Amino acid sequence: MARQDTGLWRVLNGPQELGRGRVFWCLFAFVALGLLAYPAVGSVFALSNLANFCLYVPLGLGLALLWGYNGVLSFGQGAFFAIAGYVYGIIAGNLTEMPAGTLLAAIGGIAASIAVAGAFGYFVFYGQVSNWIIPLLLLVLSLILETFMAQTAGYQWRVGSVLLGGYNGMTSVPSLEIGPADFGGASIAFYYLVIAVMLIAYLGLRLLVNSHYGHVVTGIRDDVERTRMLGYNVARIQIQVFVLAAALAGLSGILYVSWGNYINPSSMGLLAATLPVIWTAVGGRSSLLAVLLSTVTLRWLADTLAVKGGEYAFLIMGILLLVTMLFFPAGIVVTLARRFSSRKRVLGKLKERGAG
Amino acid sequence: MTIRGPAETDGVLALRVKDLTKSFGGIRAVDHLNLTLTQGELRCLIGPNGAGKSTLFGLISGLHRPDAGHILFKGEDITNLQPFQRVRKGLCQKFQTTRIYRALTVAQNLLIAGGARRLSRTKNGRLSWAINTLGLDSESEVPSGELSHSQQQWLEICLALATEPDLLLLDEPTAGMTPEETELTAQFVINLNRQGLTVLVVEHDMAFVRYIAQRVTVLHYGRILRRGASTKSSRIMRCAVSIWESVES
Amino acid sequence: MSLGYLISLLYQYLDNIAFLLLAALGLMIILGVVNVINLAHGELIMMGAYITTIAYNRAHLPLALCMILSTIGVGLFGMLLERFVIRRFYNDKLGALVATWGISLILSQGTLLVLGPSMESVSLPSWTFSYGGYSFGGYRLLLFVIAIVVVLIAGWTFYYTRLGVRTRATMQNADMARALGIDTRRIYLLTFGAGSALAGLTGALYAPTTTIVPLMGNQFVDVAFITVVIGGGTNPIVGALTSAALLSLISTPLSSALGTFIGRIGLLIAALVVIRFLPRGISGYLQDIRYRHMARVAS
Numbered sequence A: 001m002a003r004q005d006t007g008l009w010r011v012l013n014g015p016q017e018l019g020r021g022r023v024f025w026c027l028f029a030f031v032a033l034g035l036l037a038y039p040a041v042g043s044v045f046a047l048s049n050l051a052n053f054c055l056y057v058p059l060g061l062g063l064a065l066l067w068g069y070n071g072v073l074s075f076g077q078g079a080f081f082a083i084a085g086y087v088y089g090i091i092a093g094n095l096t097e098m099p100a101g102t103l104l105a106a107i108g109g110i111a112a113s114i115a116v117a118g119a120f121g122y123f124v125f126y127g128q129v130s131n132w133i134i135p136l137l138l139l140v141l142s143l144i145l146e147t148f149m150a151q152t153a154g155y156q157w158r159v160g161s162v163l164l165g166g167y168n169g170m171t172s173v174p175s176l177e178i179g180p181a182d183f184g185g186a187s188i189a190f191y192y193l194v195i196a197v198m199l200i201a202y203l204g205l206r207l208l209v210n211s212h213y214g215h216v217v218t219g220i221r222d223d224v225e226r227t228r229m230l231g232y233n234v235a236r237i238q239i240q241v242f243v244l245a246a247a248l249a250g251l252s253g254i255l256y257v258s259w260g261n262y263i264n265p266s267s268m269g270l271l272a273a274t275l276p277v278i279w280t281a282v283g284g285r286s287s288l289l290a291v292l293l294s295t296v297t298l299r300w301l302a303d304t305l306a307v308k309g310g311e312y313a314f315l316i317m318g319i320l321l322l323v324t325m326l327f328f329p330a331g332i333v334v335t336l337a338r339r340f341s342s343r344k345r346v347l348g349k350l351k352e353r354g355a356g
Numbered sequence B: 001m002t003i004r005g006p007a008e009t010d011g012v013l014a015l016r017v018k019d020l021t022k023s024f025g026g027i028r029a030v031d032h033l034n035l036t037l038t039q040g041e042l043r044c045l046i047g048p049n050g051a052g053k054s055t056l057f058g059l060i061s062g063l064h065r066p067d068a069g070h071i072l073f074k075g076e077d078i079t080n081l082q083p084f085q086r087v088r089k090g091l092c093q094k095f096q097t098t099r100i101y102r103a104l105t106v107a108q109n110l111l112i113a114g115g116a117r118r119l120s121r122t123k124n125g126r127l128s129w130a131i132n133t134l135g136l137d138s139e140s141e142v143p144s145g146e147l148s149h150s151q152q153q154w155l156e157i158c159l160a161l162a163t164e165p166d167l168l169l170l171d172e173p174t175a176g177m178t179p180e181e182t183e184l185t186a187q188f189v190i191n192l193n194r195q196g197l198t199v200l201v202v203e204h205d206m207a208f209v210r211y212i213a214q215r216v217t218v219l220h221y222g223r224i225l226r227r228g229a230s231t232k233s234s235r236i237m238r239c240a241v242s243i244w245e246s247v248e249s
Numbered sequence C: 001m002s003l004g005y006l007i008s009l010l011y012q013y014l015d016n017i018a019f020l021l022l023a024a025l026g027l028m029i030i031l032g033v034v035n036v037i038n039l040a041h042g043e044l045i046m047m048g049a050y051i052t053t054i055a056y057n058r059a060h061l062p063l064a065l066c067m068i069l070s071t072i073g074v075g076l077f078g079m080l081l082e083r084f085v086i087r088r089f090y091n092d093k094l095g096a097l098v099a100t101w102g103i104s105l106i107l108s109q110g111t112l113l114v115l116g117p118s119m120e121s122v123s124l125p126s127w128t129f130s131y132g133g134y135s136f137g138g139y140r141l142l143l144f145v146i147a148i149v150v151v152l153i154a155g156w157t158f159y160y161t162r163l164g165v166r167t168r169a170t171m172q173n174a175d176m177a178r179a180l181g182i183d184t185r186r187i188y189l190l191t192f193g194a195g196s197a198l199a200g201l202t203g204a205l206y207a208p209t210t211t212i213v214p215l216m217g218n219q220f221v222d223v224a225f226i227t228v229v230i231g232g233g234t235n236p237i238v239g240a241l242t243s244a245a246l247l248s249l250i251s252t253p254l255s256s257a258l259g260t261f262i263g264r265i266g267l268l269i270a271a272l273v274v275i276r277f278l279p280r281g282i283s284g285y286l287q288d289i290r291y292r293h294m295a296r297v298a299s
Helices: A007-012 A021-040 A044-054 A057-069 A077-094 A101-126 A133-150 A188-210 A212-222 A224-228 A234-260 A270-283 A288-327 A332-355 B053-061 B083-089 B106-113 B125-133 B149-162 B179-194 B206-212 B235-248 C003-034 C041-057 C063-084 C093-115 C138-160 C162-172 C174-179 C184-209 C218-231 C236-258 C260-277 C281-298
Strands: A176-178 A181-183 B013-024 B027-038 B042-046 B068-073 B091-094 B167-171 B198-202 B215-220 B223-229 C128-131 C134-137
Touching: A007 A188, A021 A044, A021 A188, A044 A188, A044 A234, A044 A288, A057 A077, A057 A188, A057 A212, A057 A234, A057 A270, A057 A288, A077 A101, A077 A133, A077 A234, A077 A270, A101 A133, A101 A176, A101 A234, A101 C260, A133 A270, A133 C218, A133 C260, A176 A234, A181 A188, A188 A212, A188 A234, A188 A288, A212 A224, A212 A234, A212 B106, A224 A234, A270 A288, A270 A332, A270 C093, A288 A332, A288 C093, B013 B053, B013 B198, B013 C281, B027 B053, B027 B068, B027 B198, B027 B223, B042 B053, B042 B179, B042 B206, B053 B083, B053 B091, B053 B167, B053 B198, B083 B091, B091 B149, B106 B149, B125 B149, B125 B179, B149 B167, B149 B179, B179 B198, B179 B206, C003 C041, C003 C134, C003 C138, C003 C162, C003 C184, C003 C218, C003 C236, C041 C063, C041 C093, C041 C184, C041 C218, C063 C184, C134 C138, C138 C162, C138 C184, C138 C236, C162 C174, C162 C184, C174 C184, C218 C236, C218 C260, C218 C281, C236 C260, C236 C281, C260 C281
Parallel strands: B042 B198, B042 B215, B091 B167, B167 B198
Antiparallel strands: A176 A181, B013 B027, B013 B068, B215 B223, C128 C134
């Protein structure tokens, strides 16, 4: 009982996220341990697949934070994902001789995403624009980037010794290498890296949203003017959250190119911009856990569809998005969780009355 | 006819409004207004609807930009500062229509309110006393949207107090309250002022004004009409009431 | 800097204005009145192009009739959209954005599945003429004329008809309009239909000039969105005109000198700079100026 009074436990179980209490955390630990132990039984193929699904989780969580907790809808997370991937490819491809080359490339990639996000954020948040302007302009940015990258075929389109590759994209991107460990897509090391990143990102964000800062962030979502009138520099906080979300998208981008060793313009485009929005909307943007679950599940679904009928993938995504917005506006996972917890409460009250 | 109150240069000036003007479209809401407030004062601002009271508050707290004029707070010109910067300097407003975070609990509301001024997280004594007096400590985990209307008003005053202001602007704090709640609020505001907080109140409820006001300013069509000291039976109060009633009819 | 070059620049300028106006007007009217952003706007344009193409190539109807069919068809479809989807998101701009994005995916991917990756295009009426070494297409000049006519008709409807008055009342204060007996739901339905019809018309008009593919809407929406952001929803007509004129002024010399990509990046940067200082767009800023002038006059 004493342990539950410490600050960390209180913050982890704060009100801004679903899933609280000892039962939940036991379940969480169980699943986490299962993931960590999986390489003992899973095939290399299965591990690589699961890693592929999970590497997108930081991307999804970033949008959940930005849209669900701060009220800012972004159609640009795909662009930040791909910017980091391309910049990583450029730097790593040019620094193949350096032992820390890929690490520098990773830092460079995320820095590039942060720079673009920061510049964009400066204009829209200090301008105090209406909330619909941000997704529109980010859509335009994604479109322009995709169109530009798609026509960079040919030898003249290169940075150092790395070809941008045009429509077919950049190939032979070196995987991340930290010291002796090579994080290639088919390696166990990569699997562990992804699981670790996913868990750390989730727990870190969970602490953030339940902290004082996290409450101010949701305060901005609920009533911007009120938060300003309590003395907060709202524009600065919004830029910080926007940049954090971009960094998380960039992190996923780095993991992606390390997994597949390639990246192409469609990762920057409109369809790629849609995917995080779908994961977040379907799971329920007000809960990080819901988005984590929906990201992994929908990635798995897309992968399965790609084998059995790839042309239908985006049509199904569109239908899913529309149906969710019409009938489950809070998200499918969140709606189910709320119904479950309210039934639990009713049953609990019935039990109390029965016992009394 | 102007009744002079205590000399305006007594004590340090908390607030000085110089020649303030603001129009919305074709309507001049505040018209070359001059107003001073000494530190530790408790002032009431009354006047008929449309006299410019809420606009004046909006100008002081920074929601609106004036067309002309200056606002000086504790000697510093804040006319061009953003609202959040004014709050950080110690100027906080409670709004006419309650603006609290309805989906969040009382405790969460106060958590957010208490953070912006980077003050040390040691106890805000005045805030604790306020929460206690207004009976909000027992409602800590209640979503603030579920509080009664008066409790929401009180919560909003507490949110303002959480920013540790030197000047508190109260825009119709007793709107929608019962007579008992009004009296409680009046006593609360008097006690706040006794602790040294400068308070400027806009109010319609003359009972409240009579109860608390030391000095009253009457606003009409964006200008100061009358000002002076008030006692329960003072001439200025009767004068103010009669002017108001004649304008309203 | 020959006269021929200047005339060529002017031609490109007018051509760009026409493109921006036709691409954005429907979207802006919907934003200004119904207060939602229809992210399926590009796909509505695509539908207009497809209807015209199919009617012309398969049914061999005269081109003008095909275009009228497009306009009416997409307009009706828009009204269906409003009735069954948009209606739920009146006070939820971001929700409307996401829902219409879902519709946009369904439309573009559905078209891809049903009608294939491309379709044979409509031949461009070849009314070319040349001057000073440059050649100009008469059809695109006609598009400019049509664009101006469309804006004039929209403006006339807004300011000189009873429907227009009711629409402006709904824009300014929907509750008050309802209290005065205006059927705001019907206004929203008709406005959404009109905006969609304009999108259909745009698709139809530009069908002869481009390849007919399911994702063709994208080339219209990026400029349409920027035009909307800079114009602002306060006054769709004024916003569309001023925004199109300003943006073409920026993009025409840029694309002419440095290529279309630089032209489009220039537009995006212009949009960011404009909203930094005029967050409600040009039409919002013009309204502020008007109010300030009224204030000065009243004193």
